[in-house]
Amino acid sequence: MSDAGPSADRDIPVLAVRDLVTAFRTPRGEFRAVDGVNLTVARGETVALVGESGSGKSVTSMSIMRLLSAPAARIVSGRILFRGRSGLERDLAQLDARAMRALRGNEIAMIFQEPMTSLNPTGTIGTQIAEALRLHRPITRRAAMAEAVRLLGLVEIADAARRVESYPHQLSGGMRQRVMIAMALACGPSLLLADEPTTALDVTVQAQILRLLRSLQLELGMGVLFITHNMGVVAEIADRVSVMYGGQVIESAPVRALFDAPGHPYTRALMASLPRMDAVPETHRRLPMIRGSVVDPRRPPPGCRFAPRCDMVLPACEAAVPGEWTIGLAHRSRCLRWQELA
Numbered sequence: 001m002s003d004a005g006p007s008a009d010r011d012i013p014v015l016a017v018r019d020l021v022t023a024f025r026t027p028r029g030e031f032r033a034v035d036g037v038n039l040t041v042a043r044g045e046t047v048a049l050v051g052e053s054g055s056g057k058s059v060t061s062m063s064i065m066r067l068l069s070a071p072a073a074r075i076v077s078g079r080i081l082f083r084g085r086s087g088l089e090r091d092l093a094q095l096d097a098r099a100m101r102a103l104r105g106n107e108i109a110m111i112f113q114e115p116m117t118s119l120n121p122t123g124t125i126g127t128q129i130a131e132a133l134r135l136h137r138p139i140t141r142r143a144a145m146a147e148a149v150r151l152l153g154l155v156e157i158a159d160a161a162r163r164v165e166s167y168p169h170q171l172s173g174g175m176r177q178r179v180m181i182a183m184a185l186a187c188g189p190s191l192l193l194a195d196e197p198t199t200a201l202d203v204t205v206q207a208q209i210l211r212l213l214r215s216l217q218l219e220l221g222m223g224v225l226f227i228t229h230n231m232g233v234v235a236e237i238a239d240r241v242s243v244m245y246g247g248q249v250i251e252s253a254p255v256r257a258l259f260d261a262p263g264h265p266y267t268r269a270l271m272a273s274l275p276r277m278d279a280v281p282e283t284h285r286r287l288p289m290i291r292g293s294v295v296d297p298r299r300p301p302p303g304c305r306f307a308p309r310c311d312m313v314l315p316a317c318e319a320a321v322p323g324e325w326t327i328g329l330a331h332r333s334r335c336l337r338w339q340e341l342a
């Protein structure tokens with residue numbers, strides 16, 4: 001925790017994404033998977049980025065991490081302002097690969113849905129956490145292993161001193177996700193990007209991991225961008241929410257305001273399809289989805305991207321992309337009819 005205190009911290013953005021456009025090149029031309037996204041994450045804050053599959057959430061986080069490979073993918077325009085430990089603001093969209101490597105896994109960390117894709121099956125979890133540390137810190141192997149044990153304790157893995165010797169396949173899905181979190185936290189990041197980290201877990205383990213992330217964030221004071229398609233998870237974890245559809249943020253609000261008074265029909269529909277917190281793992285369940293299919297960013301409609309599926313659509317919605325209205329305190333919507341939703 002910094003000595004500025006939590007309320008002061010909240011005013012300092014660790015991440016400010018401004019008008020981000022990310023495009024993919026295909027044989028049939030370029031299309032925008034992210035089309036003018038704005039996002040802010042303050043120190044010590046969890047912002048949920050929520051939307052159906054294909055909305056552009058992962059492309060947004062991969063853009064922030066600069067993990068999209070050229071020339072197939074490129075950041076067309078916009079800024080990704082990051083303010084880490086140095087206090088200096090840097091535009092990640094402009095950083096060279098070397099400077100980016102120095103930040104990644106260090107000041108900016110990421111966890112994914114499937115930990116096995118990031119863990120090496122042939123190494124013990126202790127050596128992997130130690131390696132993650134030694135990549136960015138000048139410490140001995142021995143000190144790194146001791147730190148690995150401490151980190152496993154931090155993510156509430158019992159008997160950490162013995163567990164460092166385990167291989168990934170010897171652990172349950174929930175334990176592997178804890179190891180991923182330990183690895184992500186190894187260098188004390190200012191920003192953690194979590195892309196559906198609990199989606200593959202059953203609901204009980206999911207709840208445990210969400211609680212763990214929440215308490216670690218409070219303890220460590222980092223900013224978290226938490227990506228999910230599940231409004232139930234949003235309610236559990238977020239301070240603020242940005243709702244994404246068709247490559248655009250269509251509503252953003254403090255979590256209470258969003259649930260009390262959603263300002264966009266898409267947000268309302270997402271809430272209506274909120275999966276029940278029962279014992280069926282989410283990946284094995286068919287969700288009651290919003291009618292119609294998710295907009296194809298290769299052929300976006302000329303107006304509001306949600307218009308073809310919207311119950312409230314007017315001719316004006318289909319004519320031009322709606323602007324953004326401030327509809328409450330730190331609450332913005334891109335729906336023409338926001339006043340009728342209130």
Ligand code: ADP
Pocket residue numbers: 024033051052053054055056057058059060296297
């Ligand atoms: P989400 O994470 O919200 O489910 P994504 O960000 O993965 O969605 O995808 C947004 C859009 O970009 C989708 O239409 C997807 O098909 C497209 N897309 C994602 N990755 C690639 C890629 N590597 N090449 C081409 N298109 C991609």
Ligand code: MG
Pocket residue numbers: 057058059195
């Ligand atoms: Mg995704």
